[in-house]
Amino acid sequence: MSTAFDTYQSLLAAIAADGGPSREVHDPATGELIARVPIHDETDLAHAIERARSAQPGWAALSDEERSAALNRVADVVEAAAEPLAELLSREQGKPLNGPNARFEVGACAAWLRATAATPLPVEVVVDDGDAYAELHRRPIGLVAAITPWNWPMMIAVWQIAPSLRMGNAVVAKPSEYTPLSGLALTAVMNSVLPDGVLSTVVGDGALGAAMTTSPAFGKIMFTGSTATGKRIVQSSADNLTRLTLELGGNDAGIVLPDVDPAAIAQDLFWGAFINTGQTCAAMKRLYVHEDVYDEVVAALAEVAAAMPMGVGVDEQNVLGPLQNRMQFDVVDRLVEAAKSSGARVVLGGDPDRGAVGNFYPTTLIADIDPANPLVLEEQFGPALPIIRYHDVDEAIALANGVDVGLGASVWSADRAKARDIASRLQAGTVWINSHGGVHPMIPFGGVKQSGYGLEFGAEGLKSVSVPQVING
Structure with a gap:
């Protein structure tokens, strides 16, 4: 498949700042300047939320099969841009191209997209005894905030984005301020085949993330990062009763x-x-x-x-x-x-x-x-x-x-x-x-104690980015 992102240079040119507030991103191995990255503020976040709100109903109205097919097309374009994505990831995050590192991570993105598209989540008949009949359905939440870390900035983003899209949600993602180019690059490639507004990425520091966690626009927040930040998200989202999946620190x-x-x-x-x-x-x-x-x-x-x-x-x-x-x-x-x-x-x-x-x-x-x-x-x-x-x-x-x-x-x-x-x-x-x-991708994953709560992957992961609806009768 041909792609507009078939070289490292074309991928970088599509996401680097071309004006407005920006900051430099350097290679942690050499100190070399990679590019300047845009800095977004709460106004940019509000625009991303508005685009997501406009796009989400049409995306949710598609059949499950149509959304799954779209995820497979996204996997196709990620695979087509795999080498430029891996090079950018290696330069920004520092991980080598080979071994279980950059090329492995980009390959995992495509594999997880396909597995998420293929995971069955049928309607569950919970009672059918001749007197009563009830079905359990899974419906979209609406808007999902995906807040991702710097260690696996593309793969963990897909872990959050893919199931959210599969279930009919729109996503606003925020990569770590340490690896913003990786987040922007992945989104740019995915958006080459996704409907406009279904997936957006905003770039900023912890203050922008805090604005996301207090926003009533999001029905779900997915966060991977430190336990300390996870606790702050619980507190800041409490007034909105926002659903949370928190994958926090481990030892x-x-x-x-x-x-x-x-x-x-x-x-x-x-x-x-x-x-x-x-x-x-x-x-x-x-x-x-x-x-x-x-x-x-x-x-x-x-x-x-x-x-x-x-x-x-x-x-x-x-x-x-x-x-x-x-x-x-x-x-x-x-x-x-x-x-x-x-x-x-x-x-x-x-x-x-x-x-x-x-x-x-x-x-x-x-x-x-x-x-x-x-x-x-x-x-x-x-x-x-x-x-x-x-x-x-x-x-x-x-x-x-x-x-x-x-x-x-x-x-x-x-x-x-x-x-x-x-x-x-x-x-x-x-x-x-x-x-x-x-x-x-089919085995549920999550922590206990202060490593967070909620499950990712497989059918449990799909359930975590949906809301249950019982149809009784």
């Missing part, structure tokens, strides 16, 4: 049982922790390893980690990139220094070049660390993994559950039945066995 634990083959699981352990250079909500951020295999697991993981090239994202050989922003670099640096000061053992890394232009923090493994160390108890969101030795599995479960968040967790064992039993005792929205962090 995922992995528990390795003594029956594992350390060499066999090392690569999967690595990517469970270091995918997107550790900048993933459901990455493994704490690893508890039984004392019988502790040294072997640490050594095998270090061997894998040391072989993974880190560097500028558009260099084809790299699979790890910089941290997206200096704020996050400083968080990781502070936590690793706290671990080093406590006497924990640095197995790999831990020695960043703080004066370098790019936000590169080396792949870091910290062993023999106290379970109460800040690097263990706080979410680092970067390429530094604490590895904690344990003696008894009950101790490991208590430590894994001993934080106030619960997005994901994993259990690693040769005995799947034993692993499932342990999984049932972990306080997390998803527990993986012998892997960590993988998501599937």
Whole structure:
């Protein structure tokens, strides 16, 4: 399929600021200027809301089959523009083109669009006993605000946008102020086949996001980001009783049982922790390893980690990139220094070049660390993994559950039945066995405790962006 966005230059030209208020966006790996991005204000937000209100009834009036067909056409144009989208994503976010990174993320956007279009959500007959008959239907909410983060700026946007559109809503999206070009680029490509006004993107800082969360125009807010911001959204949206899906912070634990083959699981352990250079909500951020295999697991993981090239994202050989922003670099640096000061053992890394232009923090493994160390108890969101030795599995479960968040967790064992039993005792929205962090468009995903509430993906995800209507009789 031909597209107006078949080169990086044409894609960038379509979204870069051409006048009015703007600011510079720089490559976190090199410091190079990528483009100037427009800055939107509440007047721009009001215009986007008005366009969405005008477009939504006609979009909702289409049949479910017609909206699903439209999502498949959107997937087609995303695939046609995949390489320009991946290059822009790599330059702005920092993630490399290869590995489970930029090209992977754009491919996931198309795959999620198609899966969302294909997910069945039939009318449910809830009672049919001869005396009573009732059906449960799902209707559009109206307008959905999609507020997305900087770590997976295209894929998470599709996670929010695709089901909202499928169910007949119009969407106003706001990307993170750290990755605005990625959000604008994705919208530009999608809007090449969507009806005007059904999907809009506004760009701004937290004040613009706050204006969205207080607006009565939105019947639903979807937010992925920090727990602190999620709490503010709950408060600011309360007067409107706005429906919410909140996917918030995590501090995922992995528990390795003594029956594992350390060499066999090392690569999967690595990517469970270091995918997107550790900048993933459901990455493994704490690893508890039984004392019988502790040294072997640490050594095998270090061997894998040391072989993974880190560097500028558009260099084809790299699979790890910089941290997206200096704020996050400083968080990781502070936590690793706290671990080093406590006497924990640095197995790999831990020695960043703080004066370098790019936000590169080396792949870091910290062993023999106290379970109460800040690097263990706080979410680092970067390429530094604490590895904690344990003696008894009950101790490991208590430590894994001993934080106030619960997005994901994993259990690693040769005995799947034993692993499932342990999984049932972990306080997390998803527990993986012998892997960590993988998501599937048909498998519901969401957190417990202060990792938020609401489910995404599959039929549950479609239900979350609709309102139920019972037809009784």
